[in-house]
Amino acid sequence: MAEYETHDYEVLVIGAGGAGLRAAIEASANQARVGVVTKSLLGKAHTVMAEGGIAAALSNVDERDNWRVHFADTMRGGQYLNNWRMAELHAKEAPDRVRELEAWGALFDRTKDGRILQRNFGGHRYPRLAHVGDRTGLEMIRTLQDYGIHAGMEVHMECTVITLLKDDGRIAGAFGYDRERGRFLLFRAKAVVLATGGIGRAYKITSNSWEYTGDGHALAYEAGASLMDMEFVQFHPTGMIWPPSVRGILVTEGVRGEGGVLKNSDGRRFMFDDIPENYRAQTADNEEEGWRYTQGDRDARRPPELLTRDHVARCILREVREGRGSPHGGVFLDIAWIKNRLPNGAEHIKRKLPSMYHQFKQLADIDITQEPMEIGPTTHYMMGGVRVDADSQMSDVPGLFAAGECGAGLHGANRLGGNSLSDLLVFGKRAGEYAARFAKNNGAASVDPQQIDAAAQRALEPFNRTGESPFQVQQDLQELMQNLAGIVRREEEMQHALIELRRLEERANRVAVAGNREYNGGWHTALDLRNLITVSEIITRAGIERKESRGAHFREDFPSKNDAVGRCNIIVRRDVSGEMQVIREPLAEMPAELKQIIEEMK
Amino acid sequence: MSNETGASTATFRIWRGNSSGGAFHDYTTEISEGMVVLDAVHRIQAEQANDLAVRWNCKAGKCGSCSAEINGNPRLMCMTRLNALPLTDPVTIEPMKAFPLVKDLVTDVSWNFRVKPQIKKFTPRLPDASDGTWRMAQADVDRVQEFRKCIECFLCQDVCHVLREHRLFEYFIGPRFFVNTAALDMHPLDTANRTADLRQNQGVGYCNITKCCTNVCPEGIKITDNAIIPLKERVVDQYFDPLRKLFRIFR
Structure with missing residues (x-):
């Protein structure tokens, strides 16, 4: 029999980033007893890394903006695979969520008349991102954290959930361990909200922190929930590439929003050479107009550097492959040039992009006010996730909710910058509200001691054997996914990846860890590996199924769009025999009034 | 290459x-x-x-x-x-x-997470714009941004001799939370008064401004000069101003 400590909650939130904290605050406000489990310390979640801002049609900077434009932008960016109801709710509710954050103490940069300032970002027609310099994520998480600690929730820091518990089909709680001492913990709960973030650690080059091991995706899959859109992994076009130890660290899109330009080794602004048809009408065709746009000229169209991330990432890759890359295998991102246009340009850059200035100064010995940065694509965001009901965020497992990056639907085939922070707030709130409601309307569920014992026993197995290091298997997995299921994909490479994944799974089942259960990095990695391998397989299978190129999913063997699969979402779930099942599901029909909005905004 | x-x-x-x-x-x-x-x-x-x-x-x-x-x-x-x-x-x-x-x-840095809830939470004034929000000047926002850059690494707590050598964890909240208090106190919308707490329970008087905290801050926050000294001045103004003292006696 496993020994464990038991905690009882009405709503258990797994993850304490933006979505988790917002869900916990809302569930607490709805009088639920709330527990929050987080793998890190409170306030350290990956949300702190968000730089650009929160997209919300406040129309403070351009009064032409409204929820309809934001909705249409989001759908266009997602290549119309988005769940239209989520895109609608998101566009309508994001402004209130931003204002609420301000009422809780967040301090955004201001317009001249004292309202929340908004900045330009890729794929957004008007300046839309509420921001604080380039550290918006920190402002957001600290605001939610400091508000949340007075809201009544109980927080379990540095704890990892290893399995979800069910009772006759519905959710009953979760079982995990505390990282500090390695003791097991049982959380009984009437409703569970997954807010575990993404999967970036499945790839070698990533902007994501160690926590991003696809825990929520894998837990939900194993609990029988459906996952959707898992082939869509966003590779952010601008990650640091030199020196090697900083490879992957994000360079905010805000650099381009402030006038930064992309150049190849010939000094050419190559983004002008490839502007997709559906963005041509709203993209500048000359440098002068692009510059005016970044400086707030409302009649100017945006420069092609601010096209969607999937497109910019592929253009960069093309330049590198065709021999026009920078010395370390990327291209140049130049913000220093704006000194030719602005008096006190260097000071302006430092004021607008302070974190970027320090990041390059400290980690790469580069002064971005003087010389260009070398950048290249980095694994950044998972558009796919747990399939949820748009309004309530509940999955197909009754009582199991998902919000933020580990949920699916809002972003379709490609997420726009700034739509992530607003996603966390809008759907974090909804998940918290509906989870509290579910908990009120349903009695206590019972947990199965056998399921708990099996999970505990499995977790401890790495201590009882000799074998290879979990770190080696993790590295090999990251290498594999980077090479065979990365930015550019091919059928045979992904088929090969599936075979290799099976081998890695066998190796993962044999890894051994030394030492004891106290804060043991090797043990933690051994347990995270299972989730990483599960999500890697799901990504690969979904990628094979989508035989077309759309948004972030680019198939070299199917380089164009294909309407047959293009009108479907790809769903992955476990069938009754325990096998992974991949299904095409037709998109839900959009109501006429939303269709009309999209038509009008074309 | x-x-x-x-x-x-x-x-x-x-x-x-x-x-x-x-x-x-x-x-x-x-x-x-x-x-x-x-x-x-x-x-x-x-x-x-x-x-x-x-x-x-x-x-x-x-x-x-x-x-x-x-x-x-x-x-x-x-x-x-x-x-x-x-x-x-x-x-x-x-x-x-x-x-x-x-x-x-x-x-084990959990002490820091127990201290924070003891600081009076953000308490905004009523919205004053017709749309139910607030207007704030960039200059007023800029004043507190320095404090809001804090990433809670707790290096300032680590080097503060009041905590490191004298172990006054029960009587002193440490530089991080003076920065936190300053961020709240200087927030353009906040209305709460935290001065009594600073003096009585949070031990701002123990700090003898050696600036060890400022020297280690990875965010370059001037903790002593910009956060702690102004807070000390508030305590002095409220409790040790001779005129106010007289006023209190004869009230």
């Missing part, structure tokens, strides 16, 4: 142990261009010491998880480049000393 091939090695003297004791262990590992201390620790963990305990998260100086003492200096491991350290001698890496040790480089 890549010059990663010029492989060289360095030795790291890392504290291994838990609350019942420990010792330094030397690990020699390969180093490459641009590496930071956290990279070396990770390489050692992956190749030589799988069970090494190290807390980290973003590896970009934004989350404040990987605080440690490197050659005796409190720093973030992810923002300390090896080429800024003399590598002829072993690089010493120890856990923060002000907090109880959990294991190896990881300390």
Whole structure:
């Protein structure tokens, strides 16, 4: 029999980033007893890394903006695979969520008349991102954290959930361990909200922190929930590439929003050479107009550097492959040039992009006010996730909710910058509200001691054997996914990846860890590996199924769009025999009034 | 082109142990261009010491998880480049000393998370714009942004002698939370008065402005000059102003 400590909650939130904290605050406000489990310390979640801002049609900077434009932008960016109801709710509710954050103490940069300032970002027609310099994520998480600690929730820091518990089909709680001492913990709960973030650690080059091991995706899959859109992994076009130890660290899109330009080794602004048809009408065709746009000229169209991330990432890759890359295998991102246009340009850059200035100064010995940065694509965001009901965020497992990056639907085939922070707030709130409601309307569920014992026993197995290091298997997995299921994909490479994944799974089942259960990095990695391998397989299978190129999913063997699969979402779930099942599901029909909005905004 | 091939090695003297004791262990590992201390620790963990305990998260100086003492200096491991350290001698890496040790480089910083809720929460004035929100000038926002940059790495708490040497954890909230209080007090919308708490329960008087905290702040916040001294002045104004004292007597 496993020994464990038991905690009882009405709503258990797994993850304490933006979505988790917002869900916990809302569930607490709805009088639920709330527990929050987080793998890190409170306030350290990956949300702190968000730089650009929160997209919300406040129309403070351009009064032409409204929820309809934001909705249409989001759908266009997602290549119309988005769940239209989520895109609608998101566009309508994001402004209130931003204002609420301000009422809780967040301090955004201001317009001249004292309202929340908004900045330009890729794929957004008007300046839309509420921001604080380039550290918006920190402002957001600290605001939610400091508000949340007075809201009544109980927080379990540095704890990892290893399995979800069910009772006759519905959710009953979760079982995990505390990282500090390695003791097991049982959380009984009437409703569970997954807010575990993404999967970036499945790839070698990533902007994501160690926590991003696809825990929520894998837990939900194993609990029988459906996952959707898992082939869509966003590779952010601008990650640091030199020196090697900083490879992957994000360079905010805000650099381009402030006038930064992309150049190849010939000094050419190559983004002008490839502007997709559906963005041509709203993209500048000359440098002068692009510059005016970044400086707030409302009649100017945006420069092609601010096209969607999937497109910019592929253009960069093309330049590198065709021999026009920078010395370390990327291209140049130049913000220093704006000194030719602005008096006190260097000071302006430092004021607008302070974190970027320090990041390059400290980690790469580069002064971005003087010389260009070398950048290249980095694994950044998972558009796919747990399939949820748009309004309530509940999955197909009754009582199991998902919000933020580990949920699916809002972003379709490609997420726009700034739509992530607003996603966390809008759907974090909804998940918290509906989870509290579910908990009120349903009695206590019972947990199965056998399921708990099996999970505990499995977790401890790495201590009882000799074998290879979990770190080696993790590295090999990251290498594999980077090479065979990365930015550019091919059928045979992904088929090969599936075979290799099976081998890695066998190796993962044999890894051994030394030492004891106290804060043991090797043990933690051994347990995270299972989730990483599960999500890697799901990504690969979904990628094979989508035989077309759309948004972030680019198939070299199917380089164009294909309407047959293009009108479907790809769903992955476990069938009754325990096998992974991949299904095409037709998109839900959009109501006429939303269709009309999209038509009008074309 | 890549010059990663010029492989060289360095030795790291890392504290291994838990609350019942420990010792330094030397690990020699390969180093490459641009590496930071956290990279070396990770390489050692992956190749030589799988069970090494190290807390980290973003590896970009934004989350404040990987605080440690490197050659005796409190720093973030992810923002300390090896080429800024003399590598002829072993690089010493120890856990923060002000907090109880959990294991190896990881300390129990939970005290900080218990202190924070004791600070009066943000209390905004009523919205004053017709749309139910507020108007604020950029200049007023800028004044507090310095404090809001804090990433809660707790290095300032680690070096503060009131905590590190005198262990006054029950009477003193430490530099991080003076910065937190200053951020709230100088927030353009906030209306709460935290001065009595500062004096009575939070021990602002114990700080004798040696600026050790300011010196180690990875965000460059002028903790002593811009946060603590103004808070001390508030306490003086409210409690030790002779005119106010008289006013209180005759009220």
